[in-house]
Amino acid sequence: MSNQNRTTYGGKVDRNKPINFTFNGKSYTGYQGDTLASALIANDVHLVGRSFKYHRARGILTAGSEEPNAIVQLGIGARTEPNIRATEIELYEGLEAASQNCWPSVNFDIGAMNNILSRIFPAGFYYKTFKWPPSMWLFYEHFIRKAAGLGQSPTAKNPDRYEQKFFHNDLTIVGAGISGLLAALGAGRSGCKVLLIDENPELGGYLLDYDFSINEKDGKKWIKNITDELNGLSNVTILKRTTAMGYYDYNYLTALEKVTNHHSELSNTLPRERYWRIRSKKVILAQGAFERPLVFADNDRPGIMMASAGQKYLARFGVLPGKSVVLFTNNDHAYMTAYAFVKKGAKVTVIDTRESVNTKITEKCISLNIKIYKSYSIIKTYGDRKVNKIELQKVDKDQGQLIGEIESISTDCILMSGGWNPAVQLFSQSRGKLKYDLKLNTFVPDKLVKDQKIIGSNNGQFNLEENLNESYQAGFMLAKELNFNSVENIKWTGQEEIGFTHSDVEPYMLGKKKITQGSKHFIDFQNDVTAADIFLAQREGYISVEHTKRYTTTGMGTDQGKTSNVNALALMSHIHNKPVDEIGHTTFRPPYAPQTIGAIAGRSVNKLFDPERKTSIHEWHVGNKAVFEDVGQWKRPYYYPKNKENMHDAVKRECLAVRESLGILDASTLGKIDLQGPDTAKFLNMIYTNAWSQLDIGSCRYGIMCNEHGMIFDDGVTTRIGEHHYHMTTTTGGAARVMSWLEEFLQTEWLDMKVFCTSVTEQWSVLSISGPNSRVFLQDLTDINLSKESFPFMKFREGQVCGIKARVFRISFTGELSYEVNVPARYGKFVWEQFIEHGKKYNITPYGTETMHVLRAEKGFIIVGQDTDGSATPIDMNMDWIVSKKKEDFLGKRSFTRPDTIRPDRKKFVGLLINDKKTVLPEGSHIVEKALKQPPMKMLGHVTSSYYSPTLGHPIALAMLQDGLNRMGEQVLIPLMSGKVVEATVSDTIFYDKEGMRNNE
Amino acid sequence: MFIINCPYCGERDQTEFTCHGEAHIARPEKPSEVTDEEWGKYLFFRNNPKGMHFERWTHDHGCRRWFNVMRNTVTDNIIKTYKMGEPRPEIPNE
Structure with a gap:
């Protein structure tokens, strides 16, 4: 029988629109407007999951986002989602859901053994049991991880699209129950820009489920009137199915809108979810309250639910969760639910923890044939997969003991109500302070943060009429503070059959x-x-x-x-x-409810995850089959394999071409900073470790920058272009960092220095040509006289190259005769192609970053960030020559005499020659004095760079080695992961052309 | 997520800015004349107050200017932003 628990009429589901769905592989039918939870109850499915630790049978406890039990695995394949609350899943055609945390099935779950064994699983079980011995943790962890967790993550890539929206407005209202609606009206009528958010598909909140009247009219009609008016206001945006997830400083909120989650088909045009990032001048929280469970023995069986949830299933969905119902309460308000159930034909028994209940209620209960047990408590419940019997006994509260006979009642549903707790999670996230209200027996908002209000039951205001008036006024006042004038409040009157009274906790x-x-x-x-x-x-x-x-x-x-x-x-x-006040409460943190990572990522996935930076010559590299390497966000050619060459062969060919004839490198990614102003030389003197005052116009100089700790953080060549005009280059990855460093000192320390820094990295394409034939090659294409006498090493000239105005720097990172040709970026590809064409006779060979690294290592040139790691001074790098002894001050200088930097046993930069002339050491390998079978071994240093040198025909390495300069010629050992121990000889860092003749040609 | 009032551009979202730690740490005029201990203080020692804190920020994704911020580390309220070179403001009562 289908929908056997559905009432014959009532509820807001559309009984003309049946919807088919499956749960745990079995087919069911629900109606348009159902949630998965309401449809399951309608079909008499109460056991929906197994609990986390004891695998106890669990049903549906609530009817909203607070649901702890009925969390299911929704969907299959790539779209499957774990831990989704059945109480919030809107039913759609073809929906597939399954229970979690059970095997082989929810009805017969092996893990339920844990329940029988529960005496050995107390709180802290894992901490106590798996702590010793420490070495066993990895072993335990494997099994614990297998047993833990609830649902399953999808293993395939998510096919859905998620979007983000930035929204700025005057007022955001979270919660569209009666308070939120009225606040929206109070503010919305003034014309201010209002955003009203609610997690449900329908506005109206809790009052959609209860009978009440406003201004002596039916409350539900009244809600519709308000909603209609709000819908008509163009300045009011209403978001349904949207959960406010985070509430951060300065009224910044995030909210997750379910756009097509509840559709059966994937949409081509709409995203699955939309993540709102909201910044509001004012915020009103009107999230309402959660009903509190009662803590009694075996209060977790399927069929036991909150009274308000029972009310909602009945009123909203036309579903009667039980026919023989026990209402267990400590307050008046829950009696509304008893009446509602009786009206639909259920037999209701009330167990009230209080000694007296007011006459109005008692009389009505008598007339409805509802028996009330006063001052009683449920002492035990029965029923494996659904509650079927309870035992109850009278409580002597003063003595704290049970008295009298144990009675028992057969039942198929327990509705419980222990009072209400305001949903203060978001408020608390926003740093609002809470206080414990002794009347309401719960935490309520105390101190507000700036530009915020909290209203309605969310603020502990449970009186309908007061609520109506305060809520409208709150919206009205906040709009007024923003200079929007609204329609003044009229006096509202509101009636409920039973209002909220205070309840004990x-x-x-x-x-x-x-x-x-x-x-x-x-x-x-x-x-x-x-x-x-x-x-x-x-x-x-x-x-x-x-x-x-x-x-x-x-x-x-x-x-x-x-x-x-x-x-x-x-x-x-x-x-x-x-008192509870002194116990305090834990901190609430975002997100308010579980949310998809996809929505947080939004469109920033795949290609849009991180911007890619490409040089103007990039297309040529692609066309010529370059393999690319990521350097920061830059795409740089790594090497250019020819005819199925592997990397080793390609790099070897490229290296030899540079050493023997002519190579060309796209060096456009180098950071470039244009420095101008009368104090630039003075400034460079402070920034670099060496002296800059004597640099002539048209000359280049290599410099090292240190931070104030004396540690190298960038290097590059800076050229004096004019009287007060310099061109600085930085490492590719360090460009932004250097720029920021320069600005920091100009703006915070030396405000009197007249220097302007401008990043020109992307304005210039840099074509670095290198090799013994670079002069003869370039001379044909430029009007600059390239003769050794006219244009020596470390000089700069301007002129035409391939008909384009260019800046040419005669500097070298390969040790060969070399020119760095800078042309405006838009001509980069043109000039590159001209070079390739005209260079054919010299076998011009494009080379990538790997070849560049090998060539510079042969020359012992450092790469900042590879050979140095932020803990090396220029002295450590054997570069005393670049540290000025004459300058009184520069950044980092004082730190060179700190006790730690003058330690004699610091690691120094050295070369390593591998004795077997074959092994290329892995970079990062440790250098030890004595090789033992396993760590720990005394470490002397580590390998920073290591390559096979095609020029020399054997491997070379650079390393940081303790007291390295005094170990020249000594043997050191490098144990590898494989267990092999490599022997090497400590050497000078310059492996090739030690006199530096080649770049001076 | 703060809104920061850049003294040059006005109010902007925090994502446009970077914080660079405590403000008003003057670099010694003559580093060569300070002791190791004084130099160490300049390099490594910073306040971490509960309450009012003065810090340096840059508007990286904006005007790229450095400026100072007076922020309450308990509430994260920014009391004042002011340009480099301007004196440290008085800490307001409460």
């Missing part, structure tokens, strides 16, 4: 078994935390609320304790006999 109900002896009074349903666990944590000294949380895991998990937190705190208060 009850740490736990007495049960048949003593609570401290492991009776299962669940506080946190999702994490299987019982009252006994809280007792245990206190006994074992985890008394701070944050410790109790972590030790017992109460308040963790996907629901973050929305239903459990206050009960846990009340129990701690009871145990320590201290």
Whole structure:
């Protein structure tokens, strides 16, 4: 029989639109407007999942986003999502969902053994059991990870599209219940820009489920009128199915809008979800409150749910969760649900923890044939897969004991109500302070942060009429503060049959078994935390609320304790006999509810994950089959394989071409900074370690920059272009860092220096030609006289190259005769192609970064960030020659005489020659004095660069070696991961052309 | 996520800025004349107050200017932003 628990009429589902879905592989039918939870209950499916730790049978506890139990695996394949609340899933045709945390099935779950064995799984079980011995942790972890967790992540790539939207407005209202709607009206009528957010598909909140009247009219009609008016206001944006996830400083909110989640088909035009990033001048929180469970023995069986949830299933979905219902309450308001159930034909028995109930209610109950047990408690429940019987007994509250006969009642549904807790999570995220209200027995907002209001039951205001008036006024006032004038408030009157009264917070109900002896009074349903666990944590000294949380895991998990937190705190208060205020509460952090990572990433995935920077010559590299390397965001040619060459062969060919004839490198990615102003030389003197005052116009100089700790952080060649005009180059990866460094000192330390820095990295294409034939080659293409006498090494000239005005720098990173030709970026590819064409007779060979690295290593030139790691001074790098002794001050100078930097045993930059002339050491290898079978071994240093040198025909390496300069010629050992130990000889860092004749040609 | 009032551009989102730690740490005029201990203080020692803090920020994705911020580290309220070279503002009562 389908929909056997559906009432004959009522609810807002469309009974003309049946929807087919499957749960755990079985087919069911629901109606348009159902949630998965309501459709399951309608089909008499109550067992929907197994609990986290004990694998206990669990049903549907709530009807909203606070649901701890009914979390399911939704969808299959790449779109599958774990831990989705069945109470929030709108039913769509073809929906497939399954229970989690059970094997082989939810009805017969092997893991349920944990429940029988629960005596050996107390709070802190993992901490206590798997702590020793430490070396075993990796072994334990494997099995623990297998057993832990709830749902399954998809293994395939997510095919959905997610979008982000930035939104700026005057006022954002979170929650479109009665308070939120009225606040929106109060502000919206003034014309200010309002955003109204609600997580449900329908506006109206809790009052959609209860009978009430406003200004003596039917409340539901009234909600519709307000909604219609708001829909007509162009300045009001309403977002349904949208959950406010984060509330950060300065009224910055994030919200997740489910755009097509509830559609059966993937949309071609709409994203699945949209992530809103909202910045508002004012914010109103109107999120309402969550009903509090009662903590009694075995209060977790399927069929036990919150009274308000029962009300919602009945009123909204036309689903009667039980026919023989027990309402367990400590307050008046829940009686509304008893009446509603009786009206639909259910038999209702009320168990009230209080000694007296007011006459109005008592009389009505008599007329409806509802029996009330006053001052009673449920002491035990029965039923494996659904509750079928309870036992109850009278409670003597003064003595704290059960008295009288044990009675028992057959039932198929328990509705419980322990009072209400304002949903203060977002408020708390925004740093609003909470206080414990002794009347309401819950935490309510205390101190607000700037430009924020919190209203309605979210603020502890449970009186309908007061609520109506305060809410409108809140919207009105905030609009007014922003100079928008709205329609003044009119006086609203509102009636509910039973209003909210205060209710006690009850740490736990007495049960048949003593609570401290492991009776299962669940506080946190999702994490299987019982009252006994809280007792245990206190006994074992985890008394701070944050410790109790972590030790017992109460308040963790996907629901973050929305239903459990206050009960846990009340129990701690009871145990320590201290007011809840003094117990405090844990910190709420975003997100408010679980959210997809996809939405946070938005469109910043795949190609759009990170920008790619390409030189103007990039297309040519692609066309010529370059293999690329990422250098920061830059794409740089790594090498250019020819005829199926491997990397080694290509690099070898490229290296030899440069050494023998002519190579060309696209060096456009080098950082370039244009420096101008009368104090530039003075400034460079402070920034670089060497002297700059005497540099002639048209000359280039290599410089090293150190930070104030004396450590190298960048290097490059700077050229004096004019009287007060310099061109600085930096490493490719360090360009932005250097720019920022220069600006820092100009703007914060030397405000009187007249220097302007401009990044020109992308303005110039840099074609570096290198090799003994570079002069004869270039001379044919330029009007600059390239003769040795006219244009010596480390000089700069301007002139025409291939008809383009160019800056030519005679500097070398390869050790060969070399020219760096800079042309405006738009001509880069043109000039490059001209070079390739005219260079044919010299076998011009394009080379990539790997060849560049090998060639510079043969010359012992450092690469900052590879050979140095932020802990090396120029002296460590054997570059004393670049540290001025004459300059009184420069950045880092003072640190060169710190006790640590003058330690004689510091690591120094050396070369290594591998004795077997074959092994290319892995970079990063450790150098040791004595090779042992396994670590620890005394480490002397490490290999920073290592290559096979085609020029020399054997491997070379550069290394940082303790006291390296005094070890020249000594033998060192390099143990590899494979167990092999390589022998090497410490050498000079310059392996090729030690006199530096070649670049001086 | 703050809104920061850049003294040159006005109010902008925090994502446009970078924080560079404590402000008003003057570089010694003559580093060669300070002791190792004084130099060490300049290099390594910073305040980490609960309450009012003075810090340096740059508007990287904007005007690229450096400026100072007076921020309450407890509430994260930015009390004042001011240009480099301007004196450290008085800490307001409360």
